[in-house]
Amino acid sequence: MGALLEIEGLTKHFGGVAAVSEVGFSVREGEIVGLIGPNGAGKSTVFGLLTGFETPTAGSVRFRGSSLVGLKPHQICRRGVARTFQIVKPLHRLTVVENVMVGAFCRHRDRRRARAVAEEEVAFAELGDRAHQPAGSLTLANRKRLELARALATGPSLLLLDEVMAGLNPSETEAAVELLRRVHGRGITLIVVEHVMRVIMSLSHRLVVLAQGQCLAVGDPAAVSADPRVIAAYLGTPHA
Amino acid sequence: MEIGTYVFLQTLISGVLVGGIYCLIGIGLTVIFGVMRIINACHGDLIMVAMYLSYFLFRSAGIDPLLSVVVTAPALFCLGWVLHRGFITRLSGSYAEDNSLLLTFGLGLVLANTVLVLFTADYRVVETAYSRAVWRVAGLSVSAAYVFSFAMAILVTALLYLFFMKTDLGMAIRATAQNRMAAGLAGVNVERVGRITYGLGAALAGAAGALFTPVFYLYPTVGSLFTVKAFEVVVLGGMGSITGAIFGGLVLGVVESLGAVYVSTGYKDALGFVAFVLILAFRPAGLAGRSRL
Amino acid sequence: MVIPARTAALVAACGVAALFPLIFRHDGYVLNLATLILIYGITGSSWNLLGGYAGQPSFGHAAFFGVGAYTFAVLFPSGGAWTVPGFAVGGLAAALVALPIGAVIFRLRGPYFALSMLAFAEILRLVAQNWTSVTKGATGFMLTPTVEGKVAHYYLILGVLAVLLGITAAMASARPGFYFLAIREDQDVAEALGVNTVGYKMLALAISGLFTGVAGAIYANYFAYIEPNVVFSTVEISLATYLIVVLGGMSTLFGPLVGSAVLTIMGELFRVFAGTGNVLLYGILIVLVVLFMPDGVVGMLRRLGPRRRRVGAA
Numbered sequence: 001m002g003a004l005l006e007i008e009g010l011t012k013h014f015g016g017v018a019a020v021s022e023v024g025f026s027v028r029e030g031e032i033v034g035l036i037g038p039n040g041a042g043k044s045t046v047f048g049l050l051t052g053f054e055t056p057t058a059g060s061v062r063f064r065g066s067s068l069v070g071l072k073p074h075q076i077c078r079r080g081v082a083r084t085f086q087i088v089k090p091l092h093r094l095t096v097v098e099n100v101m102v103g104a105f106c107r108h109r110d111r112r113r114a115r116a117v118a119e120e121e122v123a124f125a126e127l128g129d130r131a132h133q134p135a136g137s138l139t140l141a142n143r144k145r146l147e148l149a150r151a152l153a154t155g156p157s158l159l160l161l162d163e164v165m166a167g168l169n170p171s172e173t174e175a176a177v178e179l180l181r182r183v184h185g186r187g188i189t190l191i192v193v194e195h196v197m198r199v200i201m202s203l204s205h206r207l208v209v210l211a212q213g214q215c216l217a218v219g220d221p222a223a224v225s226a227d228p229r230v231i232a233a234y235l236g237t238p239h240a
Numbered sequence: 241m242e243i244g245t246y247v248f249l250q251t252l253i254s255g256v257l258v259g260g261i262y263c264l265i266g267i268g269l270t271v272i273f274g275v276m277r278i279i280n281a282c283h284g285d286l287i288m289v290a291m292y293l294s295y296f297l298f299r300s301a302g303i304d305p306l307l308s309v310v311v312t313a314p315a316l317f318c319l320g321w322v323l324h325r326g327f328i329t330r331l332s333g334s335y336a337e338d339n340s341l342l343l344t345f346g347l348g349l350v351l352a353n354t355v356l357v358l359f360t361a362d363y364r365v366v367e368t369a370y371s372r373a374v375w376r377v378a379g380l381s382v383s384a385a386y387v388f389s390f391a392m393a394i395l396v397t398a399l400l401y402l403f404f405m406k407t408d409l410g411m412a413i414r415a416t417a418q419n420r421m422a423a424g425l426a427g428v429n430v431e432r433v434g435r436i437t438y439g440l441g442a443a444l445a446g447a448a449g450a451l452f453t454p455v456f457y458l459y460p461t462v463g464s465l466f467t468v469k470a471f472e473v474v475v476l477g478g479m480g481s482i483t484g485a486i487f488g489g490l491v492l493g494v495v496e497s498l499g500a501v502y503v504s505t506g507y508k509d510a511l512g513f514v515a516f517v518l519i520l521a522f523r524p525a526g527l528a529g530r531s532r533l
Numbered sequence: 534m535v536i537p538a539r540t541a542a543l544v545a546a547c548g549v550a551a552l553f554p555l556i557f558r559h560d561g562y563v564l565n566l567a568t569l570i571l572i573y574g575i576t577g578s579s580w581n582l583l584g585g586y587a588g589q590p591s592f593g594h595a596a597f598f599g600v601g602a603y604t605f606a607v608l609f610p611s612g613g614a615w616t617v618p619g620f621a622v623g624g625l626a627a628a629l630v631a632l633p634i635g636a637v638i639f640r641l642r643g644p645y646f647a648l649s650m651l652a653f654a655e656i657l658r659l660v661a662q663n664w665t666s667v668t669k670g671a672t673g674f675m676l677t678p679t680v681e682g683k684v685a686h687y688y689l690i691l692g693v694l695a696v697l698l699g700i701t702a703a704m705a706s707a708r709p710g711f712y713f714l715a716i717r718e719d720q721d722v723a724e725a726l727g728v729n730t731v732g733y734k735m736l737a738l739a740i741s742g743l744f745t746g747v748a749g750a751i752y753a754n755y756f757a758y759i760e761p762n763v764v765f766s767t768v769e770i771s772l773a774t775y776l777i778v779v780l781g782g783m784s785t786l787f788g789p790l791v792g793s794a795v796l797t798i799m800g801e802l803f804r805v806f807a808g809t810g811n812v813l814l815y816g817i818l819i820v821l822v823v824l825f826m827p828d829g830v831v832g833m834l835r836r837l838g839p840r841r842r843r844v845g846a847a
Contacts, residue, residue: 051725072731073724083725091718102715105708106727114708154727279644330824338590341644342775343823345592349768349816357810471648510659513652520649521637 004029004189005050005081005158010059012045012213019045021213023059027158032180032190034204034221036197038234041210043193044086047160050191051083052076063158077106082156084147086163086193092136096127099135099146103153118153125149125179141172148179158189165196177203201225209233250380251501252494257386259493260393261451265466266473266485267400268444274417274480275437278328279341282348284467286442289351290316290449291458292359298366298453305366305453306392312446320442323347324435348463356460364458371454389451396447397486404482413437417480468512475516478525554687564683568755570790570797571690572748576770577777577789578697579744584775585784586701586710587737588717589639593650594745595770596634596657597627601746602753602764603661603668605676612679612754620693620750627746628739630657635738639731642720651767658765673760676753690751694790697744702786713737714784745774768812772819780822782829791830 003026010023020042027033035043048054050061052073061068068076082103091099100118101111108114122131125145130138135146144164151159161180165173177199184190194200200207200221207224209216211233217224224230265287272280290312297303297311327347331340373384404410415423416433424430448466456462473492477484499508557563576598584590601623609619638649661668668674704710712733715723720730753759763769773796781792799818803811826833 053721053724072729073721074727074729077725077727085722085725089719089722091715091722093718094714098711098714102711102723102728103726105711109708111707114711150726279648327820327824331827338588338643338647339779339823339827341592341647342772342779343820345772346816346819346823349812350820353810353813353816357813507659507663510656510663513656513659517638517649517652517656520645521640524641524645 003027004031004064005191006060006062007050008060010046010049010061011057012042012049012054013057019213020049020056020210023210023213023215025208025215025218027189027191029157029189030184030187031205032184032192032203034200034207035191035193035210036195036200036207037210037216040212041233042213043210044162045213046210047083047162047193050076050160051081077154077156080155080157081160082151082154082158083160084144084151084162084164086166088140088143088147090135090138090143090146093134095132095134096138096146096149097122097131100149100153103150106154118149121149121153124152124182126175140167141176144168144176145179148183152183152188156188158191159183161190161192161194163193163195165194165199173199246380247501250382251497253380253382254386255494255497256490257383257390257493258455258497259490260390260397261448261489262469262473262493263486263489264393264396264444264448264451265470266477266489267397267482268441268448269470270474270477270480270482270485271413271417271444272438272441273474274482275413275420276434278344278438280438280441281341281344281467282323282351282463283441283445283470284465285348285351285463286316286320286445287449287452287466288355288458288460288463289319290446291453291456291462292355293446294450294453295364295366295458298368304368305450306388308453309392309396309447309450312450313443314446316446316449317439317443320439320445321435323442324438328438329435348467352460352463359460361460366453366458368454383455385454389455392451393448396444400444409433409436413440472512472516475520550691554684558684561683564687566797566801568683568687568690570794571687571694572752572755573773573777573793573797574790575690575694575697575748575751576745576774577781577793578694578701579741579748580774581778581784581789582701582704582713583734583737583741585778585788586705586717587713587734589734589737590647590775591650591771592647592775593652593654593767593771594741594774595765595767596650596654597631597742597745598749598752598770598774599654599657599661599761599765600627600630601749602759603674603749604746605750606674606753606759607667610674611677616679616754617689619754620747623750623753624743624745624747627749628743631738631742632735635735639734639738651771654765654767654771658761661761661765668761671761673758674753676757676759678757679754686755690755693744693747693751698786698790700740705786709733709736717784776819776822778829779827780829782831782833782835785829785831785835788829788831795830 005027007026008024010020011018012020023042023046035046037043045054049056050068052068052071052075056069063079063081068079068081091102097115097118100121101114104114104117104121108117119131122128125148127142127145127149130142135143138146148164164180165176168176173196180190180192180203192200192203204221206219207221208218209224209230216233217227217230265283269280269283272278293312293315294305294308297308298305327343328340331343368385370384370388375382375384375387404414412423412428412433413436415426416428416430420430469492473485473488475488476491477486477488553567554564557567576594580591580594604626605619605623608622609615612619634650634653638646641649662671664670712723712728715726715728716730716733723730749764752764777792777796778789779792780795781790782788800811800815803814807814828836
């Protein structure tokens with residue numbers, strides 16, 4: 001069975017700096033892959049490269065066998081790859097439902113159908129009682145739910161989540177993990193960037209570790225977290 | 241030298257001389273943009289106000305326009321402060337950012353038309369002792385008035401340089417222009433810097449106005465001409481860059497001067513706009529390669 | 534059956550608009566004013582599609598107005614049977630001009646886009662001024678007025694406005710409208726949600742340019758005389774259009790028409806009572822509107838009225 005997503009030799013240079021260098025890994029359908037690494041490791045850049053917001057300097061990205069390189073973000077979204085943003089971006093002056101409808105219109109041209117789908121996703125994300133509030137008035141936790149519902153409305157088979165837990169308190173984090181499990185339960189493959197270690201460890205089937213733009217390790221969470229190179233990347237080596 | 245070279249060099253020199261003054265209007269506009277992200281569409285009208293002030297000082301008290309800089313700059317600083325405090329900071333509502341351009345445009349209209357109502361649309365001109373003086377340097381004809389204006393412009397720019405490099409306030413302004421959040425975290429009072437910067441930009445417009453008075457015709461709507469020039473300077477040099485504004489000012493002065501002599505068609509101004517759009521669209525960092533867009 | 538106040542008001546307004554010229558058919562001055570309100574209503578409503586709904590305010594719509602006016606004038610100076618199709622041709626010419634402009638400057642955002650549009654309008658104005666063989670330059674272009682009678686003109690223009698508002702309403706409540714609003718709020722998010730932002734911006738620009746061009750053609754035919762400094766005017770056309778929509782209410786259906794009515798009437802009052810000071814009052818009006826009524830008349834009415842949900846009107 002071919003992988004859903006195959007990344008090989010992914011490289012991105014900004015001026016003289018290599019933000020991402022020769023990164024490669026694959027994601028199987030139905031997996032949850034955690035993408036971790038210290039700050040500045042290049043995780044968000046990888047997301048940008050996968051979703052068309054950045055163009056790779058080199059390397060290939062294949063989704064269901066066909067290349068995503070050079071496609072615009074909206075084209076990639078239509079192929080079934082959706083993302084959330086690290087800094088949440090609600091469409092402030094639209095209501096929650098209207099926000100999600102924008103996503104729903106990706107697969108449904110008709111307004112009534114789009115609205116129905118949007119309302120389902122709003123309910124799924126447990127935002128039902130705020131459905132008609134302007135998105136700009138939501139709390140951070142709810143904005144993240146909105147971000148998720150909106151991405152889900154586009155009907156993705158692969159969802160990239162960029163630090164969804166950032167800024168959430170412990171109970172909000174628990175709820176978010178629950179929600180992500182339910183998303184996964186719908187058959188959607190996830191790539192999750194996260195800093196909250198216990199969350200990513202328990203959630204992921206496999207981990208990909210990035211450091212300084214390079215792929216350090218790929219594999220089972222327990223094995224990867226015991227890898228000395230990974231530990232060194234996070235904590236630094238004892239001496240120079 | 242044969243005549244063609246003479247003409248070229250003279251045109252080049254007068255371009256540089258007027259470009260020196262353009263630098264000032266460019267620096268004023270770019271500093272306002274860099275610090276406050278406001279596109280000051282009334283910049284030219286501020287220059288116009290300064291020109292009228294300078295004109296009346298000359299008419300009533302015989303003060304040479306070049307010396308009136310010491311009056312016009314502070315006066316325009318105050319006007320800028322008032323405009324900022326009284327109007328620009330009041331922008332609110334969902335469309336605040338988009339509307340700042342509309343607001344400053346409106347303020348410009350108010351300035352230009354207040355002057356129009358008060359002083360009529362008559363063209364005015366300042367004739368000083370040296371207005372028509374021409375010097376011959378190495379066989380080239382050079383307008384004395386332009387040289388004096390240029391010299392003052394250099395002086396003001398040098399003072400500005402010292403201000404930005406050596407004073408706390410100057411460095412605070414530069415810091416805020418580079419990275420507003422970091423400057424705030426470092427203890428800079430960002431709001432206060434913003435207010436002062438607008439006043440500073442207006443003061444520079446005030447200085448430029450005084451320096452333009454001996455060499456330009458004066459009428460209430462001359463401001464829009466200067467606003468266009470100010471934008472062209474800033475786009476050439478990169479929005480938000482002070483050295484870019486100096487570069488842009490000189491380039492614009494030279495290009496205009498050469499254009500007037502070698503390309504005298506009605507389309508000349510259109511070419512300026514075309515260049516403006518193309519640079520903005522394809523090289524937003526300006527030709528000098530720096531920007532804070 | 535209870536008729537909601539809003540619908541009743543709407544029907545009443547339509548009634549007034551339709552019957553207006555019949556009531557005032559002998560008062561040329563009033564009819565003239567009403568026609569002007571409609572023409573500016575068209576330019577404002579077209580601008581609104583791009584500047585209000587799609588969030589790309591332009592400071593240079595005079596470019597399209599002027600192109601429409603001159604295309605009509607040059608191709609159909611004596612109108613006749615070609616008058617109405619001529620309006621369409623004027624609009625098409627403006628739309629054709631809009632596309633390459635968009636291709637170049639849509640990479641710019643916010644005020645930079647607005648300024649570049651202004652530059653384009655100025656470029657076209659200078660072209661019109663200098664291409665004297667075709668446009669007759671600064672002396673202006675005289676047409677032979679067709680469509681006899683102010684009443685007939687009024688209904689013609691009202692028809693065009695109705696079509697434009699119909700198209701706007703249809704788009705606003707369907708996918709294009711949502712996509713425009715998404716682009717207005719955050720272009721990156723829109724892209725990530727599957728919106729072809731470039732395509733939709735071009736669509737908004739093309740329609741906006743088209744109808745503004747039609748308005749220009751109508752203007753040329755109605756006033757039978759145009760010159761570059763009027764139809765390509767930054768203050769009289771571009772700024773006025775922007776102001777009309779802000780005054781009436783951005784991204785509302787009837788805002789531009791309301792704004793046009795208010796501005797045209799006020800402009801007339803300024804001209805009559807203030808002489809040379811009329812532009813000054815105009816400038817003061819701009820400042821007041823931007824500072825104290827940024828959501829426009831319709832926006833304010835929405836806040837005061839019942840909390841009826843409307844797309845994107847938070």
